[in-house]
Amino acid sequence: MVGALSGLNEHQVLFFALVFLAGLVAGLVGALVGLGGGVFVVPILTLAFGLPFPVAAGASIVSVIATSSGAAAAYVRDHITNLRVGMFLEIATTIGALCGATLVAFLPTGVLFLMFGAVLLVSGVPLIVKHAEELPVGVRNDRLATTLALAGSYPDAQLGKEVHYQVTRTPLGFAMMYLAGLISGLLGIGSGVFKVLALDTAMRLPMKVSTTTSNFMIGVTAAASVGVYLARGQIDPLVAAPVALGVTLGAALGAKTLTRLTNTAIRRIFVVVLLLAAVEMFLHGLGVKL
Amino acid sequence: MAQRPENNDALVRQAEVVISFILRAGVVVSGVIIALGSLLYFIEAARQPHGPHATSHELTAIGGIAHALLTGDPLAIIMLGLILLLLTPVLRVIVSIGAFALERDWRYVAITSLVLIILIISFLLGKGGA
Numbered sequence: 001m002v003g004a005l006s007g008l009n010e011h012q013v014l015f016f017a018l019v020f021l022a023g024l025v026a027g028l029v030g031a032l033v034g035l036g037g038g039v040f041v042v043p044i045l046t047l048a049f050g051l052p053f054p055v056a057a058g059a060s061i062v063s064v065i066a067t068s069s070g071a072a073a074a075y076v077r078d079h080i081t082n083l084r085v086g087m088f089l090e091i092a093t094t095i096g097a098l099c100g101a102t103l104v105a106f107l108p109t110g111v112l113f114l115m116f117g118a119v120l121l122v123s124g125v126p127l128i129v130k131h132a133e134e135l136p137v138g139v140r141n142d143r144l145a146t147t148l149a150l151a152g153s154y155p156d157a158q159l160g161k162e163v164h165y166q167v168t169r170t171p172l173g174f175a176m177m178y179l180a181g182l183i184s185g186l187l188g189i190g191s192g193v194f195k196v197l198a199l200d201t202a203m204r205l206p207m208k209v210s211t212t213t214s215n216f217m218i219g220v221t222a223a224a225s226v227g228v229y230l231a232r233g234q235i236d237p238l239v240a241a242p243v244a245l246g247v248t249l250g251a252a253l254g255a256k257t258l259t260r261l262t263n264t265a266i267r268r269i270f271v272v273v274l275l276l277a278a279v280e281m282f283l284h285g286l287g288v289k290l
Numbered sequence: 291m292a293q294r295p296e297n298n299d300a301l302v303r304q305a306e307v308v309i310s311f312i313l314r315a316g317v318v319v320s321g322v323i324i325a326l327g328s329l330l331y332f333i334e335a336a337r338q339p340h341g342p343h344a345t346s347h348e349l350t351a352i353g354g355i356a357h358a359l360l361t362g363d364p365l366a367i368i369m370l371g372l373i374l375l376l377l378t379p380v381l382r383v384i385v386s387i388g389a390f391a392l393e394r395d396w397r398y399v400a401i402t403s404l405v406l407i408i409l410i411i412s413f414l415l416g417k418g419g420a
Contacts, residue, residue, distance in 0.1 A: 009335070012332075012335065013332065016328070016332075061376075062372060062375065062376065065375060065376055065378065065379060066317070066375060068379065069313045069316055069317045069375070069378045069379065069382070070313075070317050072310075072313050073310050073311075073313035073314040073317065074310070076306050076309050076310040076313070077306060077307065077310035079303070079306060083302075083305070083306065083309070083386075084398065087386065087398060087401055087402050087405065088398075088401055090383075090402075090405045091401060091404055091405055091408070094405055094408040094409060094412065095408055097412065098408060098411065098412045098415070101412065101415070102415070148397070219378070219379035219382070220379045220380075220382070220383060220405065220409070222379070223376065223377070223379040223380050223409060224408070224409055224412040224413075225412065226376045226377075226413070227412065227413040227414075227415075230373070230376075235369070235372060235376075237327070237365045237368035237369050237372065238331070238365070238368075240368075240372050241324050241327065241328045241368045241371075241372070242328070244320070244321070244324050244371075244372060244375055245321060245324060245325060245328075248317055248321050
């Protein structure tokens with residue numbers, strides 16, 4: 001086999017293998033904390049491999065959809081994802097993404113990156129304050145949550161019981177999801193971080209339900225801009241292929257890991273990823289194309 | 291409906307099984323095609339390093355990909371797998387409409403149909419805009 005490959009550019013094989021590994025890590029972490037891995041994939045492709053930003057962004061959207069579909073297959077089957085919450089809020093994210101993609105030509109994206117970076121940093125504070133909270137306490141359904149039958153339960157293997165939960169501040173969550181969609185349309189990012197914040201901080205779902213429901217939703221938000229990316233030729237098959245394969249495998253591994261972790265552990269990992277995302281947004285806003 | 295969640299439980303589980311299956315199928319089928327295309331690409335590249343491949347720019351239109359597929363271009367095979375992967379969430383939304391209809395949960399049939407309509411609009415706009 002080595003002989004047959006002798007004429008092949010070794011760099012291409014090495015590139016494929018390294019991007020596959022990067023995708024594996026992105027898919028694993030992304031599946032745990034409910035985002036698509038673009039926060040890892042984009043800087044690795046631009047900084048380590050020197051690829052142009054549009055190609056990295058195209059690979060990022062592939063990563064988002066692979067993480068979402070790969071992990072959600074397990075989370076939905078295991079009844080951890082809240083399907084109703086996800087489906088209802090997808091209205092907000094897809095309309096937001098559509099508005100964002102339309103507005104992108106008229107708004108200064110540099111300033112937007114700085115603004116949203118600041119929003120992310122501020123949103124990290126309540127997470128750090130309640131980092132030790134394993135399950136939300138004293139949450140009561142609001143009217144919309146009752147009307148739409150949003151409350152649910154999930155089996156927590158770590159706690160060894162079925163956890164019943166209610167859902168609050170649904171209109172605020174809906175508004176935040178619109179913003180999350182708007183950001184992904186404007187800035188070409190998956191905005192899973194904003195989705196987890198809406199589900200966890202605003203609607204007070206248990207952390208595992210928040211990350212898995214965000215994971216379920218990001219695929220559809222990203223799908224809203226797939227047409228644009230394909231038409232612009234931003235999906236480079238030789239970059240996207242190793243990303244897709246690595247992320248899919250990583251997401252499957254992540255989905256197996258989630259049930260064994262505590263909600264507190266997942267929140268801690270999420271805070272670290274949130275800080276990373278905020279830093280990236282700041283740098284991007286300052287003109288550093290990560 | 292909200293008033294009788296217990297009755298609905300089995301049906302909800304059924305919807306979950308169907309949606310989970312669609313997601314898994316999308317990921318596995320596209321993954322196999324992408325892996326196959328990548329393997330073919332490396333085999334071909336080893337034989338003729340500067341072989342005639344369609345550029346990614348030619349692979350932006352569905353017609354271009356279909357044409358390149360007929361010639362057995364590995365990059366077109368990868369693109370086919372990638373497009374299947376990228377369409378999996380849309381397929382999931384379509385199947386969800388059917389799953390909620392089986393539950394006779396018309397409110398969620400309406401909600402999910404609305405999501406599908408927005409997705410279709412965004413696809414159409416994306417194509418026209420570029």
